Amino acid sequence: VTATGDGAAVFEFSIDNGPWVNNEPSTNTYTFTNVPFGEHVIQARDINGCGVASDMVLVMDYPLFFTPNNDGYNDTWQVFGIENQLDAKIFIYDRYGKLLKQLSPTGPGWDGTYNGELMPSSDYWFTIDYRELGESEGAQKQFKAHFSLKR
Known part of the structure; x- marks a missing residue:
């Protein structure tokens, strides 16, 4: 501050x-x-x-990596801290910019699949469309970053 x-x-x-x-x-x-x-x-x-x-x-955050191997640890990837913004949208892309998944901030997250197929270990990119607190629904901002999927 x-x-x-x-x-x-x-x-x-x-x-x-x-x-x-x-x-x-x-x-x-x-x-x-x-x-x-x-x-x-x-x-x-x-x-x-x-x-x-x-x-x-x-205050929001996201895991830098996840390991979707069904061991109960880091099996899905999701953004934390925007659960109260029901109109927020999270988009996950591969390295070529292909949209793989759209997530809800209240959903279970991404399990590392696309059309039922396991995605490979790699870096993936995401955007979050959200509102600053107190802003109207039309005043959205966007945050961009990446994370790793490890198999």
């Missing part, structure tokens, strides 16, 4: 109405750690009493 103000401003921060924290000496930034996936309220306030600002943030 980073807050800006005039040269005299010194900020402290809170997440989800928790305790106020800051860095010593103050840099007007703070990094929250071990934040669970999902939606959170971040607040920043000037310690001189000049006001409080707040914003909703979304």
